[in-house]
Amino acid sequence: MRYQLELFLTALGFFTRIPIPGWVPFSTDRLNHAARFFPWVGIVVGVAGAAVFWFARQWLPASLSVILSMAATIRLTGAFHEDGFADTCDGLGGGWDKTQALTIMKDSRIGSYGAAGLVLMLLAKAAALVEIAAHGTPGAITAMIAGHALSRFASTSLIHTLVYVREDETSKSKPLARQLSDMELVVAGLGGLAPLLLLGWIEVVGGGVAVLIVTWWAARLFKRRLGGYTGDCLGAAQQGTELACYIGILVAWNSI
Template sequence: MRYQLELFFTALGYFTRIPVPAWVPWSPERLNNAARYFPLVGWVVGGVGAGAFLAFALVLPVSLAAILSMAVTIRLTGAFHEDGWADACDGLGGGRDKAQVLAIMKDSRNGSYGTVGMVLMLLAKAAALVELAAHGPQVAAAALLAAHPLSRLAATSLIHWLPYARDDASSKSKPLAHALRPAELAAAAFFGLVPLTLLAPPEALTALAAVAVVTLWAARIFLRRLGGYTGDLLGAAQQGTELACYLGILVAWNFT
């Protein structure tokens, strides 16, 4: 039980800026074994985001509550996934071949594709949350609680199914370049899917379908362009599928 708790704290410390106990050891092998808990980290991030949204919505318009709650989760994660999205936009948008795409993504500077992609992603997520909140702040909060774990399950599934694209051992995501064992994948699926029960069945189904479509589309692009995934591409997948979850819920309302 202690080892499992250590793995969870390993994942939490890697993907957020939340301090973890000093007694938790770190190693590349432990980070790889902690992949089963990546969606569970989404429970924490989604819970903080949902709580922040509800608190802000008590005293501010929902548009500002949505933006500020996003700022809270970005601060909590250190913009870890957003940075991956921006780098992926730059690399896939500006790179002509695999080597150039990888080189661009490793560059710490943001280019035009990354800047535009980041602005559009943040605007789209904020607009989606505002639309969800039109049915009540609790609806937007439930969407946040569902989207963060589900999107991290989508990224974790890419670790399992795709090969790692980089050859350099210095990459910060190199420790993740291993497929999950069946029990680990099942645990990740459990933590990623359970929060969907917070949504009405039609909303949960369309959200899950939207996330699945975006995940498969991302996998196809990653394989075609790079032959696999990188850490930046995993961050991009998390951002894309988080937005897809919100959009899936909105789509469901058009058919009910």
């Protein structure tokens, strides 16, 4: 049990800016196995964002509360996944072949595709959450928690189904390159799916189907263009499926 706690804290320290205790040992092998707790870290991030939203909502309109909530989660994660989304947009948008795309994605500078994609992604998430919040604060809170957790499970599933394509040892995501075992995928699934219990069945169906579609599409795109995934691809998948979850909920509401 202590080992599992150490793995969770390792994942928390890697995927967020939250300090972890000094007694938690670190190694690339432990970080490799800690990927199973990526969705559980999503629960922590989602709860933090939801708490900021609820607090701000006591005095501010939904739009500003959503923006403050998003700012809090970005600060908490160090824009880790947003950076991956921007790099993936640049690589797949500007690269003609696998080698060129991977080279562009490795560049720390942001290009036109990345800037445009990131701005549109953040605007779309804000707009979707504002629309969800219009149906009530509790619904927005549960959607945030479920969206952060489920999207990280979708991203983690790519580690299980695709191969890691970068060969350089300097990549910050190299320790996550090992394929997850079936049991590790189950642990990740428990963290990603448990928050869906907070939603009604119509939200679960709408958000879940949307996430499945985007995850399937992302896996096909990454395999076709790159032959597999990189750490940036995982960040892009998390961002895309989080947005898909919110949009799916709205589509489900508008369909009944």
